[in-house]
Amino acid sequence: MVSYDMMILYLPLLFICSNTNLVSGIIPETRCVDHERIALLQFKKALVDDYALLNSWKDSTNARDCCRWRGVGCNNSTGQVIALHLSGTWSDQEDQKLGLSGEIDSSLLSLSSLTYLDLSGNNFTRIPEFIGSLKNLHHLNLSGVELTSPKIPDQLGNLSNLQTLDLLGTPVFIKDTHWLSSLSSLKYLDLSNIYLSYSVSLLNTAIKLPSLVELRLRNSFLPVNTANSFLDLLTNLSNSFSALDLHNNDLPSDTIYPWLFNFSRSLSVVNLSVNKLLGTIPDAFGTFRNLKTLDLGFNNGLKGGIPSSFRNLSHLHRLLLYRNDLDQDLPSLFSNLHVRSLQVLGLSWNRISGSLPDFTTFSALTELYLDNNRLNGSFPRKFQENSSLLILHLWSNRINGLLPDLSVFGSLSELYLDNNLLQGTLGGRLGSLSKLKSLDASFNFFSGTITEQHFVNLSRLVYLDLSHNSLTLNLKPDWSPPFQLGTISLSSCKLRSSFPTWLKTQKNLVVLDISNNGISGTVPNWFWESVIPRLQYLNLSSNEIYGTVPDLVSGEIPLIDLGSNSFSGSLPLFPANTAVLIVRDNMFSGPVSSLCHLTTTLSFLDLSNNKLSGKLPNCWNSYEQLFILNLENNEFTGEIPDSIGALRSVFMMSMRGNRLTGELPSFLRNCTDLGLLDLGENMLSGKIPEWIGESFWMLRVLSLSSNRFHGAIPASLCMLKKIQILDLSVNIISGTIPKCVNNLSGMSTGRTYATIGFDESGLDHSQRLIGYRTMFKETLQWKGRQSEYRNTLGLVVSLDLSSNRLTGEIPDQITSLLGLVAVNLSRNSLTGPIPEHVGLLRWLDFLDLSRNHLAGGIPLSLSQLSNLGVLDVSFNNLSGRIPKSTQLQSFDMSSYTGNPTLCGVPLLNECPGDGDGTRGGRQEDIEEVEDDGKWISNGFYVSIVIGFVFGFWGLCGSLLVSDSWRHGYFGFLKMVKDKTIVTVEISFARLYRRTPT
Known part of the structure; x- marks a missing residue:
């Protein structure tokens, strides 16, 4: 039988692990002290217990023994209350916190033997001063308490016997508090998630506590200007100081390292993650002989690899180096670790390369995280030892080849192989993993057929992702899976x-x-x-x-x-809480x-390409979180409702291809986060509002094409600094092209590789599955037909003002938009010359200036556009010779037709001075060629073949022997090539002239 002394010794520890009374039923004859029972009832009376957590606290005949009440612990000998465990709890089922609220009543002072008080996770108005009078208190837990008054009373300094003080996440403001220095017995102090930027005196006091063993200051925003002096004083801590947690405090290497290495003999837990550590990992960490946990993750600045001194860390259980810049070869990295002690190794999100070594040699290893690195090569052909691994994450690397025999991983519960280059069959490798709970093999090249037999032993499986492979699932309709x-x-x-009817059996499907x-x-x-x-x-x-x-x-x-x-x-009606x-x-x-x-949770709505009709509802003010709105290609009519302006978070809005009428509602200017606005192919009218340029500072895509907008292009559109696609085509827009177009800096910075979207790193798994990465798309008139752009939309920089009533000249400023890929100004009434420096637009692939009244010659710089794939300057008043270049002569005559005084290849019109028939080539630049072109005959081709057969090896052999012969020969070839190109080009021009159009 367990003695009373042993029960009292372990009672506080047991209390931490249970929400129920810990001693009820052990000594039935021991009852609580009457005046303490009355005090507890008074304490309860001051509280608000909305969730009946203290329902067992009753002053009835059957419930008079307060030692049996929930959360109350008593001394088994005296019946005195020694522990109150009254923490709030979180209910996943109800998605809310279940806790107490109200006042902490002074009736607790009647509990003279109280040593353990846990009020964490509740809502109180304040921390009362009288708690400092609970002289026997050893453990005080106020973590996560929501307070109306954020003040910590100085009287807490009277708790001279206090060993544990946990204020994690309590919303208090600590500035000048001397009370901490009196807590001479304090061993454990947790001030995590408390803003300590102004708490210099508290920090300097904390580090002088003589008994302190564990200090946790996670997310505490340590004072930047005093961090060095504070950490220097840490050297005053006792030799028993064993655990330090400074997670997320933006502390640099030169601040942390100098004092940290003074505790190499005592520290067993070190957490320096999410700081500003730079450079290589110091060898000095290898002197921490008692180190069990080292977390240097999420610093982003650690480079190199793991030093060889880590082989000395024979007690190291957990090593976490997530999110750094380590680039060591994986096999050499593994060789610098102690194979017998390591249990958890986290190396995710680095630049580690190399192939996978045999990690089963780490006999104690239970968790291995190598995802998001640069691993290549294949798995070892065979693993040497049975493994204790429970978790193996290898996703997002470039691991290739076949899966090996996985039977050595009999304990494995999580296996993530997704986003690699693995191939071969998968099903036959799974049967031995009977304890597997999560399997993700998506985005690989696995093939073959998976049947019911492959799942027979996977009864514990709860997560299965085989997507984006070449797998066939041949599962019988009446199959009853062994898993849920x-x-x-x-x-x-x-x-x-x-x-698939077998889905009917899955009762836990989420x-x-x-x-x-x-x-x-x-x-x-x-x-x-x-x-x-x-x-x-x-x-x-x-x-x-x-x-x-x-x-x-x-x-x-x-x-x-x-x-x-x-x-x-x-x-249909969808669930009210639908988000996507x-x-x-x-x-x-x-x-x-x-x-x-639907409610305010809606963030992504895509109804495009249906037959939906009628007016748009006027309830958009309910969707404050809406990020994507796509209503394109339906049959909606009427005006755009004013409530659309309530979508202040919307980034993409497309209503293209409907029959909407009226003007753009002024409320739309409230949607200041818009990155893409497409209202093309409707019947909208009115002038283009000035406020578009004034309000939409994030806009990258604007399409108002194929509507009935009239009036001039507002100069305020030049304020769209990020615009990449501007399409105002097929309207009734008049006036001139604003000269301020050079302010469109999104088109001016050279070819852009920015995506019309946002960073995906913060998306959860479900959001990635739903296809956020391809949600941005735009329909453009491109090379004569409409094309839809999704993944490559960020590469398109386009200006389309075609099919309007624009007049005046094309402003020279347009040539400063160096990123332009497509320009369409066709079907207007533009006059004047083509800008002389159009050749500066070196990324230009599409240029249509047709059906205007442009005059003058084609600029010589146009011949410099080597990327030009479509050119149309037809039906203008252009004159003179088409500049000679391989690019401009490659377009057919339709690109230049309708310009009566334009001449030169490929047109049939000869330029003045071309009477010799060379059409387009100047006499002084090319040699005479006989008019019949008979030099290209059958004998010419026969000579080529004979010359190749008998001369190739002899010539090549000579060239290999003599450097001077080789250089001379290739110089000769270059001269012949240039001359031949000119001659052949002229011959083909004559052939075109003799052939009917």
């Missing part, structure tokens, strides 16, 4: 043509992605009724599914993608008033 999955992602695999699986037919009713209510993410896109979709209001699915199918009927809704490329029809059922 929470996540299934099989995108771009090959399933049977009908909807994420389901069976997009692009070749599924045809309708979705069975059981799926809508029994599976949908549990899902948080659904992707059925890019299949051949048809039929109607019922109302889904019974579910709570934040992310839904039904796009690229053949669903029809009216748009994609139904593009279907046949939904009718009005969209059901959207007003």
Whole structure:
């Protein structure tokens, strides 16, 4: 039987691990002291207990023993209360914190033997001063307490017996507090997540505490100007000081290292992650003989690799170096670690290269994180030893080849291989991993067929992602899987043509992605009724599914993608909490008033390419978080509602290809975060508002094409500093092209590789699955046809003002837009010359100036555009000779026709002085060639063949022997080449002249 002394000794420790009374039922005859029971009831009376956490605290006949109440611990001998564990809890089911609130009543002073007090995670008005009178208190936990008054009372300094003080995350403001110096017994101090930037005196006091063993200052914003002096004083800490956590304090290497290495004999836990460490990892870390945990992650500045001195760390269990700039070869890195002690190794997000060594030699290793590096090569052909690994993350590398025999990893619970170059079969390698819970093999080149047999031993599997491989899943319709999955992602695999009925057995399903699986037919009713209510993410896109979709209001699915199918009927009601809704490329029809059922959580809405009709609803002010709005290619009518202006967070808005009318609502100017605005192919009218340039400072794409806008181009559009695509074509716009176009700096910085989007690094897995990376697209008139640009949109820099009523000259300032790839000014009434320096636009691929009234010659600089793929200057008043260049002569006559006084190749019009028939070539620049061109005959080709057969090796042999012969020969060849090109070009020109058009 356990003695009373032992029970009392371990009672505080046991109390930490349980929310229930820890001694109830052990000594039934021991009852709590009456006046302490009354004090507890008084304490409860001052609290607000909305969640009935203290429901067992009753003064009834059956509940008079307070030692049996929830969260109360008593001395087994005396019945006195020695511990209160009253922490709040978080309910995942209700998605909220369950805790107490109100006042902490002074009745606690009646608990004279109280040694342990945990009030963490609750909401109180203040920390009362009387807590400093609880003289026997050893442990005080106020972490995560929400306070109305942020003051910490000085009276806490009276707790001379206090050993543990935990204020983690308590919203208090600590500036000048001397009370800490009196806590002479303090061993554990946690001030993490408290703003300490002005707390110089507290820090200087904390480091002088004689008994301090563990100090945690995570996210504490240590004073920048005093960090050096504070850390210098850390050398005064006792020799028993063993744990230091300075995570996320922006401390540089030269501040941390000098004092840190004074504790090489005592420190066992060091966390310096998310600081500003630079350079290589010091060898001095190898002197920390008792070190068990070292975290240097997320510094971004650590380079090189792991020093060889780390072999001395025979007690090192956890080494975390995430998010740095380490570039060591992996095999040599592994050779610098102690193989018998290491349990967790985190090297994710570095630049580590090399092939995978046999990491089973690390006998204690349970977690290995090598994802997001530059690993290449293949797995070892064979692993030598059985492994204790539980977690193996290798995703986002360039590992290739086949998977080896994985039977040595019998304990593995997480295996992430996604985003590599692995190939071969997969199913046969899985059978031995009976403890596997998570498997991600997506985005590889695995092939072959997976059947039910491959899953027989995977009864613990809860996460499965095989998407984007060449796998065929040959699963019987009546198959009953041995597992209950929470996540299934099989995108771009090959399933049977009908909807997989085995999904009916998955009762814990939260994420389901069976997009692009070749599924045809309708979705069975059981799926809508029994599976949908549990899902948080659904992707059925890019299949051949048809039929109607019922109302889904019974579910709570934040992310839904039904796009690229053949669903029809009216748009159903979706769950009110939907955040991402994609139904593009279907046949939904009718009005969209059901959207007003959605709440403020909506952030991504894509209804494009359907048959939706009617007026747009006027409830957009409900969607303050909406980031993407795509309504293009439907049949919407009426005016754009004013409530659209409430979308202050919207980044992409497209309503192209509808029948919207009226002017642009002035409220739209409130959408100041817009990066893409496409209202093309509607019936909008009025003038282009001045406020577009004044409000949309982030705009990269603006398309108002194919509408009825009139008036002049407002000069304020030149304020669009980031614009890359500007399309005002096919309107009734008049006036001149503003000369301020040179202010469009987004087009002026040379060819841009920026993407029309945002950084994906912060996206969670579900957001990546839904396809955020391709959400930005634009339809452009390109090379005579409309083309849709998604992934390459950031490379397109385009200016299209075609099919309007513009007059005046093309401003020379347009040639300063050096990044332009496409310029279309056709079908206007522009006059004057083509800008002389148009050749500066070296990235230009498309130039259409046709059907204007341009005059003068074609600038010589135009011949310098080596990337030009489309040129049209037809139907103007251009004159003179077409400049001679390989590029300009490669276009056919239609590019130049309609300019009566324009001459030269490829036109049939001879220029003055071309009477010799050379058309376009000046007599002094080229040699005479006989008019019949008979020098290119059958004998010419025969001579070439004979000369090649008999002369090639003899000539090449001589050239290999003599340097002077070789240089002379190649110089001769260059001369012959140049002359031959001119001669052949003229001959072909004559051939064109003799051939009917």
